[in-house]
Amino acid sequence: MVLRHARAESFAEEDHARRLTARGRRDAAAVGEWLAGTDVRPDVALVSSAARTRETWDLLTAALADAPEAQVRDDLYSASADTVLDALRAVPEDVTTVMYVGHNPTAASLAQALEDGEPDVEAFVALSRGFPPGAAAVLRVPVAWSDLDAAGARLVDFHAPVG
Numbered sequence: 564m565v566l567r568h569a570r571a572e573s574f575a576e577e578d579h580a581r582r583l584t585a586r587g588r589r590d591a592a593a594v595g596e597w598l599a600g601t602d603v604r605p606d607v608a609l610v611s612s613a614a615r616t617r618e619t620w621d622l623l624t625a626a627l628a629d630a631p632e633a634q635v636r637d638d639l640y641s642a643s644a645d646t647v648l649d650a651l652r653a654v655p656e657d658v659t660t661v662m663y664v665g666h667n668p669t670a671a672s673l674a675q676a677l678e679d680g681e682p683d684v685e686a687f688v689a690l691s692r693g694f695p696p697g698a699a700a701v702l703r704v705p706v707a708w709s710d711l712d713a714a715g716a717r718l719v720d721f722h723a724p725v726g
Contacts, residue, residue, distance in 0.1 A: 564603060564662040565677075566594065567670040569622075569697035569724070571615040579640060583618045590697035590724040595623030597722050603701055605662035607631055609650055611639040616664045619697070639665055644672040654708040661708075667694055674700035674718070677711075682718035689721040698723040 570587035583591060598604075610620050610633040617635060624630035639647065647663055654661050663673070671694035678687070690700060702716035 564605060564660065564699055564701050565670050565674045566619070566623075566662055566664045566699045567667050567694055567696055568611075568613070568616045568619040568664060569594070571696070575614075579613050581613070581615050583615055583622075587615070587619070587696065588622055591619040591622035592625065593724060594619075594697055594699055594722060595626030598623065598699070599626040601701075601720070603660060603720075604629065605631060605660050606658045607654060607660075608633045608662045608664060609639060609647075610635050610664040611642070611666060612637045613640050613666070616666070620664050633664075639663070641666075642669055644669050644676050647673050648676070648711065648713075651711055652709050656707050656709070658708065667696075670694055670698075670700075674702065676713045677702050677704075677716040678718045679714045679716060683720065686718050686721040689723060690718060692723075695723050 569591040570584050571581045572584055575581040608631055610616050612635050620633050699722045701720035703719050704711055704716045
């Protein structure tokens, strides 16, 4: 699962410290409620160390009974899609579901790069409209994490905040 952090304030003393807005907090909680209504549960969460990504993760997990502890990583703060892909390839093989919580343009680039060309049509149309703050793409990965590559996953769902 690829999740872009929810809406954040425009400015802070430094970019890394930007927090979620009131709308962002609502959207992060709403994505948690959406996730709770699906059959997708992350076993591992790879979360950028930025304040807004950590806050997004904390708010969405309030709706999940068995959320894992986040692996908060500095290298994911300004990571490229290739860097995140490398992080995914390093996930232990016994892990079923991984959630990356990060930033754009990386989140959108990663979801689009992983998509195998045979997506769920509704999910693909929604993803094609953009990857707004608080949006989540769910992809099925049919290979071992270490073998994951571009076009190596099927887009099966996409969720974006309303309004």
